Amino acid sequence: MTTFVNPVLSGDRPDPAVIKVGDEYWMTYSSFEAAPGLPLYRSTDLVNWTYVTAALPNPVGNTFAVDIAEHDGRFFIYIPFIPTPWSTLTDASIFVIHADAMSGPWSEPIDLGIRGVIDPGHVVGEDGTRYLFTSGVRRIQLADDGLSTVGELEQVYDGWRYPDDWITEGYSLEGPKLFWRDSYLYLVSAVGGTGGPPTGHMVIVARSQSVHGPWENHPGNPIARTLDAAEPWWSRGHATLVPGPAGTPDDLWWMVSHGYENGYRTLGRQILLEPIRWGEDDWPEAAVRDIGGPLPAPVGAAAQTPQADIEDDFSQLELGSRWTFHAPGPDEAERVRIEDGLVLRGKGASPADTSPLAMLTGDHAYEIEVDVEVEPGLEAGVLLFFNNRLFCGMGIDGERMLSYSGGIRTHWREPAPASNRITLRLRNDEQIVTGWYRVPGGEWTRHAIRYETSGYHANVVGDLLSLRPALYAAGAGEARFRDFRYRALR
Structure with a gap:
C-alpha cells in the first residue's frame, strides 16, 4: 500500500x-x-x-x-x-x-x-x-x-x-x-x-x-x-x-x-x-x-518525492518557480538580469527595504551557499528573511562584513577580510543559524556569532509569513551572485 x-x-x-x-x-x-x-x-x-x-x-x-x-x-x-x-x-x-x-x-x-x-x-x-x-x-x-x-x-x-x-x-x-x-x-x-x-x-x-x-x-x-x-x-x-x-x-x-x-x-x-x-x-x-x-495515499498515487537539493548557476532566472521578490515595487523584475551569474541592482539602504529575492523551504535543517560580488557603494549578501522587521544573515560592501540579527544590524564587527568578492554560507540547523565565509581560493571561516531563530514567526511580529533563504542588494550599483546551492541536512 x-x-x-x-x-x-x-x-x-x-x-x-x-x-x-x-x-x-x-x-x-x-x-x-x-x-x-x-x-x-x-x-x-x-x-x-x-x-x-x-x-x-x-x-x-x-x-x-x-x-x-x-x-x-x-x-x-x-x-x-x-x-x-x-x-x-x-x-x-x-x-x-x-x-x-x-x-x-x-x-x-x-x-x-x-x-x-x-x-x-x-x-x-x-x-x-x-x-x-x-x-x-x-x-x-x-x-x-x-x-x-x-x-x-x-x-x-x-x-x-x-x-x-x-x-x-x-x-x-x-x-x-x-x-x-x-x-x-x-x-x-x-x-x-x-x-x-x-x-x-x-x-x-x-x-x-x-x-x-x-x-x-x-x-x-x-x-x-x-x-x-x-x-x-x-x-x-x-x-x-x-x-x-x-x-x-x-x-x-x-x-x-x-x-x-x-x-x-x-x-x-x-x-x-x-x-x-x-x-x-x-x-x-x-x-x-x-x-x-x-x-x-489516494488511489493510484505515486510514491511521495522529497524536495531535491538545488544547484543554481544562474544560467537562467527561475522567477516564480524558485525565486520571488518580497514586497515588490512596480517593474521589480527589471532589477535583475542574467550575465555571468545573477545580477541584482541595489535598492534601499539595508536588507529591510531592498525587496530581496527569497525562496520557500520546508526543511528543518539546511545550508545555503552563494558567491557574492559587489560594486563600490553597494552592500549585498545572504539572509534568512521573515519580513522587513525580522531577519538575520550577513553581507559585504567591499570593505567589511555586516551582520544582522533580529532585523537590525548588530554591533559585532566580524574580522572578515576587505574584499569585493566572497562566498557566504548560512546553516539553519533546527533553528540555530551559523554563518561561514571564504575569499576566492581561501578556507572557510566560521562567523563568530550564532543566532537562535525559533521566534522568527507570525505570532511574534503579526505577519503571516515564514523564514526564507534570501539574496539582497542595498545601495547604489549592482551585485553579482554565482553558484547558489541549497542542501537539506536531514
Missing part, C-alpha cells in the same frame, strides 16, 4: 485553493507580498505536485486567499488584495483574472469593486446564477461572465459557534469554499483565527439545498481541529474538499488544508492532505484523527 506523510507541499503555502479539471488537480495559495504571485501547481494524485507557472506576474497588493473556478470552459481566479506601502489600494479589494486553460496565459487583474472583505468563494446557484461568497460570510452576485458584480454584498451565513471556553485567537469566520454534491450545496469555512494558539483554527461545514439558504450546520462541527498543542500539526484550517482520483469510492473524498508544524512556526503554514468520508446522512467527516504519521 502506498502511503504519504504530511505536508504534501512543504514550506509556507497557506490558504490552498484546489480545483479538479478532468483527471488533474490544480492548486495555488496565498502568495502575500511575493512577485511573481499565485504559483500554480498540478497533480494527478493530490500527493505529488509540479510547478507549472505563476498566474500573477505583477500583484496589485498583498495577495490573500483566492478561489479557483471553472465556468463554461473558462477558468477564473478570484483574488483579494490588501493595501501595502507599495500598492495604490486603500482598502481590501477583490479582483479577478481569467484564462482559457489553467496553464495560462492569465489576464491582467480586473477590479470587481468589492471592498472591505477577503477570501472570495465562487459558486453557481441552482438557477445558473454566479455568486461570490466572502469573509463574514457575505455574498454578492456576479455577472454571467464573472467579470463584474450585480448589486451589493449581503450577509447570508453567521457561522457555527464553538464553546466559549475553547482556546482560539478570535472567531474570524473566513475562507468560504462551496461545492454541490447530489442535492446539497456545501459551505466549508474556517473559524478560530489562523495564528495565535495552536488550538484556534478549525474547519466547519454547513449545507443548504439552495444558494439562498437556509443553512444547516454540521452536527459534528468542527470536522478538523487541533485539540492539543502536543499534536504534530497546529492551527489546521482553510480547507477545500475535492473528489479523489478515478477509481476512488464515492464515499471517499480528500481535504486539502494548511497548518503549522509543531515547533516550526518559522516554516509558515504548510499544505496538508487527509481523507474525508461521507456518512449515510450526507455529511463529510474526517476519516482519520492523527494526520501526523503515514496515511494511505
